[in-house]
Amino acid sequence: MGKIRIVTDSTGDIPRELREQYDIRMVPLKVHFGDQMYMDSITIEPAQFYELLVTSEKLPTTSQPSPLDFSELYKELLADPDTEIISIHLSAAMSGTYQSAMLAKSMIEDLDASYEDRLTIVDSKSASYGFGQMVVMAARLAEQGTSKDGILEAITRFQQERKLYFLVDTLKFLQKGGRIGKASAVLGTLLNVKPILSIDAEGEVYAVDKVRGQKKAVSRVVELFKKDFEGKRIHIAAGYATERSVMEDVIAQMREQFDVASVEYTTIGSVIGTHVGPGVVAIFVTPI
Amino acid sequence: MRKLSLDGADFTSMVLQGANQLHLHSEHVNSLNVFPVPDGDTGTNMNLTMAAGVNELREKSSASIGKSAEVLSKGLLMGARGNSGVILSQLFRGFSKSVTGLDSIQSVQFAAALQNGVDTAYKAVVKPVEGTILTVAKEAAKHAVYIARRTTDVIELMQEVLEKAKEALANTPNQLPVLKQVGVVDSGGQGLVYIYEGFLSALQLGDTAIPDAARPAVEDQGKRPSAVTSAIPHTHAAQSQLSTEDIEFLYDMEFFIQLNLGNARKKFDEQLFRKTLARNGDSIIVIADDEIVKVHVHSKTPGDVLNEALLYGEITKINILNMREQHRDLLADGGDVTPMPELFPAIDHEVSDFIETVVEPPADEIASYGIISVSMGQGISDIFTSLGVDIVLSGGQTMNPSTEDFVKAIESISAQHIFILPNNSNIILAAQQSKELVPDRDVTVLPAKTIPQGLAAAFAFQEDESVQVNAEAMEQAIAHVQSGQVTYSIRDTNLDGLDIKAGHYIGIHNSKIVATKESLVETCQGLLGQMIDNGDEIVTVLVGDDAEQATTEELTAWMAEQYPDAEVEIHTGGQPIYHYIFSVE
Structure with a gap:
């Protein structure tokens, strides 16, 4: 019985402790402030990043890992003939990261015919801890000895059951980074509009609703979750960048409305942060 | 006698x-x-x-x-x-x-x-x-x-x-x-x-x-020859940003068909006639009764239009204008032509200068929804446009749009369903009357009586929802928002239990005067005190033409202190008469 290793990229925003606990291997994306390049969650931590974001004159840009970044890691892990890899990544609709991993796979398949079966690359069709959780779950299952097919099945189920909404302060960052997806229709109003965003089944950002004002946005998010989870026991994962109080406001209201089994928090890292801005609050809910 | x-x-x-x-x-x-x-x-x-x-x-x-x-x-x-x-x-x-x-x-x-x-x-x-x-x-x-x-x-x-x-x-x-x-x-x-x-x-x-x-007039010399020139429904600054060559349907035509005169070869069929006009034209307006058909169209092929019209009767009062030519003149003049409606007797009801902003989809592309709104002030019009309103008619107060202005606006939008936001209680009836004059169009007049209600309704609109869902959502938004307007009194009076002095400011909450003071800021404070309930609402301030920046700053500082939890948004409304319009929701 072989060993299953889980690989991901840095945009899953998985807390460092969990990553270390489950020995999840992570390939970083890169964030650039002008000529200065940082490796997401390796050479730059979220707190430093948001400080830079405020002080820097130019907005940062990001870049995906190169196929080489992936192939080196894949080769290292697959050198053990009993090892299989499940490599889970940021939505292919938002980033070339998945594509890069796929290229890496095709590059190394020439080295060893067994690599094709032993390496599975998954498009999470989600972002941030929306798939970070999926990665942690996969690692936990792997540790418990679940088969590759069993883990892949669990991932599919997770993708179907998960619900997420996120709030941004402004659509400016999503628009500049070109990740606005189908939410572009909310753009351009002169009023201070708070869009409520989500990621659809194809892994693309879309606007669920638009409201005026932060407080209305928070209560609207709670209302939206009610549609799917009213009366159900749920697990909440919450991500934030700098607006912890808004996130706590959502959690408090969620606790009033739902049977909340557990809550976990994460910080949104620099790559996702580049594309949503420091005002982001994301709430991920899964039924238990 | x-x-x-x-x-x-x-x-x-x-x-x-x-x-x-x-x-x-x-x-x-x-x-x-x-x-x-x-x-x-x-x-x-x-x-x-x-x-x-x-x-x-x-x-x-x-x-x-x-x-x-x-x-x-x-x-x-x-x-x-x-x-x-x-x-x-x-x-x-x-x-x-x-x-x-x-x-x-x-x-x-x-x-x-x-x-x-x-x-x-x-x-x-x-x-x-x-x-x-x-x-x-x-x-x-x-x-x-x-x-x-x-x-x-x-x-x-x-x-x-x-x-x-x-x-x-x-x-x-x-x-x-x-x-x-x-x-x-x-x-x-x-x-x-x-x-x-x-x-x-x-x-x-x-x-x-x-x-x-x-006496029955054959030719009315007194009539303004400018009727056609003014009938270009949107001589405004935005037009000068167009390139002259962008005007595709360049002949602006207006004429009447006298169905009982001439050698009519076909019975008039409005639908069919409209379709024919749409082949090479837009901005189509056809108003027909048993004897006369009034036609307005921007066409590429004016000859074809006239030949088609001749099938139905005799053509009278033909006016054809080359819009490229006019546009070139407009550019030469500096591009900013302010429509000046004149009073009786020079007023010509065929002239509609009230359309400020027209976004016309090509005739073959049917958008599912169109929204017509009435506004006063450029800033407010801009906000409406940014919210997806297709046509903003000017004239909230002193100059209300006529039924015909609405009819023209409706005719110029090729959407399956049109919502109208009158934004003034004195405009609702004219809007409803226009609806009856275009029975073949699907129009909903929403009961928005103030600018804040109109903005709230426009904001609630969702392109991908049904007519009914949208109508309900917009009506809800209208019922929910609190409207406030501040202006000055033109005479001494006693109203709603308030002793109002000429020259003092008055604050109107929805339709009732609730505050009056000699000072503008104090009047605003009194009014906002009535409008704000919990203190955590969203307060939108539309600053009028007559408001001074210092007053706005004083008011903003006061709101920040008095209602620290409120989310305050300040916009230039540009409206006349009303120094401030407030919306609380």
Whole structure:
């Protein structure tokens, strides 16, 4: 019985402790402030990043890992003939990261015919801890000895059951980074509009609703979750960048409305942060 | 002097005198506004409505009263502005129906026609309110029916009608408490009394008084030759940003088809005709009745359009204009042409200068929804446009858009369903009336009575929802938002339990005056105190043309301190008259 290793990229925003606990291997994306390049969650931590974001004159840009970044890691892990890899990544609709991993796979398949079966690359069709959780779950299952097919099945189920909404302060960052997806229709109003965003089944950002004002946005998010989870026991994962109080406001209201089994928090890292801005609050809910 | 019948010429001179009398006194009618705000508009609205009717009548007056009344009725219907204007148009519509086919009428028929006008107007208004123009018209018509049984002299009858109308007018403060409180009579009723005064004086002056225009006019020299130029519905700054060559459908055509003249080869089919026009044109407006079709189109192929029209009858009053040429001139002039509506008698109801912003999809691309909104001030218009409103008609207060302005706006949008946000209680009726004039279009008039309500409704609109869902969501938004307006009082008065001094500021919450102070800031504070409930609402401030920056800053600082949890948004509204408009939600 072989060993299953889980690989991901840095945009899953998985807390460092969990990553270390489950020995999840992570390939970083890169964030650039002008000529200065940082490796997401390796050479730059979220707190430093948001400080830079405020002080820097130019907005940062990001870049995906190169196929080489992936192939080196894949080769290292697959050198053990009993090892299989499940490599889970940021939505292919938002980033070339998945594509890069796929290229890496095709590059190394020439080295060893067994690599094709032993390496599975998954498009999470989600972002941030929306798939970070999926990665942690996969690692936990792997540790418990679940088969590759069993883990892949669990991932599919997770993708179907998960619900997420996120709030941004402004659509400016999503628009500049070109990740606005189908939410572009909310753009351009002169009023201070708070869009409520989500990621659809194809892994693309879309606007669920638009409201005026932060407080209305928070209560609207709670209302939206009610549609799917009213009366159900749920697990909440919450991500934030700098607006912890808004996130706590959502959690408090969620606790009033739902049977909340557990809550976990994460910080949104620099790559996702580049594309949503420091005002982001994301709430991920899964039924238990 | 006795007069036993009224023919078309008599009727025309009565109407002209009536309109003249109203025109002379429109400022007085304006001053009867219940709210002491500087935007009294009933006189202006009725005057413009009447002028639209008169213009039509000047051109097409007939010796037959039936025909003359019909012509007037059509002119009024299209030109109707404001609630009183709409009611006026309905009074004459009923009158006209009653005398259809008659060359002249006697006192009994005259009385019956007045009565039929009243019946028609009452039906047209969803919730008739007594103590208004409706009551004055009703009392006068009732009395006319009574008197007509006793005299055959129409002059005597008209005298009695006028006396009764004046009596009913004097009684309006007893029927509408708000009038009594303020110490005025109803403004619309007053307008009608002026019209009746004109009727009587025309009858008393007799034949000698019939102006030239009352004779059936073949060619009206007095008519502004600029009618066509002004009919380009959007001569505004945005147009100068267009490249001249972008104007694809460059011939702006306006003409009439006389269905009963010429060698008509086909029976007129409006749908088919529209389709034909759409082949190489846009901005299509076709208004048809049994005899005349009014056509407006921007076309690439004006020859084809005229040939097509010739199939149905004789073409009259043809005006064709090359818009590229006009656009080049516009650019040469600096590009900013402000529409200047003129008052009676130069007003031409075929001219619509009120369309500020037009976003026209190509004729073949049917958008599912269109929204028409009414705004005052460029800043407010910009916000409406940013919220996806297709056409913003200007004129929230002193200059209300007419029924025809709405009809034109509707015709210029090729959407399956159109929502109209009137944003003023005095515009709702005109919007509803326009809906009836384009029965083939799907139009919903939403009950938005203020700019904040209109903005809230436009914000609630969702492109991908059904008509019903959208209508409900928008109505909910309208009901939910609190509206506040601040201006100054033009006279001393006592209203809503407040002692209001001329020159002091007043704060209006929804439709009630709740604050009045000598200081603008204090008035705003009093008003906001009434509007803000929990303190955590979203407060949108639309800053008017007359507001000073220092005042706005003082107010903003006060709000930050008083309502630390409120989310305050400040925008340049650019509206006249109202220093501030507040929305709280």
